[in-house]
Amino acid sequence: MSLWLAALLVCVWLVATQVTVSTDLDAFMPADGDAADLLSQLREGPAQRLILMGITGSREQTRATISAELAAGLTKTGLFTRVANGENLMDAGAQRLLFSHRYLLSPRVGARGTAPFDAESLREALESRLQELRSPVPVTDSSSLTADPTREFYAVLQSLSSGERPETRRGVWVSYDGARALLLAETKAAGLDLDAQGKVVKAIETAFSEVTANHQEARLELSGAPVFATVSQNTIRSTVTRLSTAASIATALILLLAYRSGLVLLLATVPLASAMLVAVVTASLVFGEIFGITLAFGMTLLGVAMDYPVHVFSHRRPDEPVDSTLRRVWPVLRLGVIST
Incomplete structure (x- = not known):
């Protein structure tokens, strides 16, 4: 537990001080041939x-x-x-x-x-x-x-x-x-x-x-x-923010309705938040920066991390220790991790 908390604190510090998010899309374009010339005009051309x-x-x-x-x-x-x-x-x-x-x-x-x-x-x-x-x-x-x-x-x-x-x-x-x-x-x-x-x-x-x-x-x-x-970027950003906020609120309400516990809701977000922090820091350290489009798609894919605590909480029997629940459902979770 202490090692995990220390790693998260380091990741938070790196995200706050070292991680650079780039919105320049030329890295996703062709690097040679006629397409590169067209890209140069698209990027540097006066028009x-x-x-x-x-x-x-x-x-x-x-x-x-x-x-x-x-x-x-x-x-x-x-x-x-x-x-x-x-x-x-x-x-x-x-x-x-x-x-x-x-x-x-x-x-x-x-x-x-x-x-x-x-x-x-x-x-x-x-x-x-x-x-x-x-x-x-x-x-x-x-x-x-x-x-x-x-x-x-x-x-x-x-x-x-x-x-x-x-x-x-x-x-x-x-x-x-x-x-x-x-x-x-x-x-x-x-x-x-x-x-x-x-x-x-x-x-x-x-x-x-x-x-x-x-x-x-x-x-x-x-x-x-x-x-x-x-204008397009601002419109897309505001729309995505609005939809993401609405989806997060809806998910939180469903979990609260299902488990009747704010603590369970908080614990369910821990794997997702941890995965996002580690992924952002890793990509930034390996490639020097992380692209906004990569961050957006990556966060969408990492949403599957929310499934694992939900499986654990849903299969936990009354008065059963969490460790016992984990051992019981781990084979299924392991298969899900591998297949994902």
Whole structure:
């Protein structure tokens, strides 16, 4: 008995301090081949990490101010790769990345266009840059002249800015009807890391509450894969909690009705609780962490541990010692354990 209690106390301590529960589902996905590439897009692709925000319910100028403050606040959290609202579409890091790959991205280079690197083309490009530098308002950055005389970086920027773009009012993106200020945020968290995405959504809601403390009429609308995943997770979690609680209460009432003893009910839960603690600690020590989906299915399967004390209590005769009952029903219990 003392050894069992000591082991349980150690398991409780490990669960409280060492066990990590992961909700990242990529470990259950294929690890190689085309499926792995698709998984990478599902996990790291921007489509799975983009959150679209809409601000409604206030005047246009107020929405623009809230948009700017919200973008600044979210950027400071460190949870996002980028937060865009139309004010600054490209930061210095993105510009450096595009500049370093300008010849690969330019539509005028290689198979997608001409190759302006022969002597005549370079001479014409340099003469054009010289004329631009002589103009009253130079349109060429002299610091990048030697590195990019053909202005491929400018061609890349032009290609990125072409096409349909959101409406802009007062310096920020708005919907076509002007009723919403729009923001786009890309999270650092992986698309399949549901707990991390839940924290991101919570951070957005908290930041919005802070910047709209004096504008209670403003409302926040969220959309995107992380938002849908978080809402689904919360819905599933609340439903499972509600059903599990109802099932536990029903089981407890049945046992109380059958045995008329709270002590028997308490003793019946001991094997189940012990099995769960040992299983969680063992899985965590062997694999380094335990996945939420594993924990859920494991607890369901371990529910069979509830059967063993029920068998003992149900077969116990009046005034019969529990040890005698155990010896009498043990062959049947042993067969049940082996077959299970």
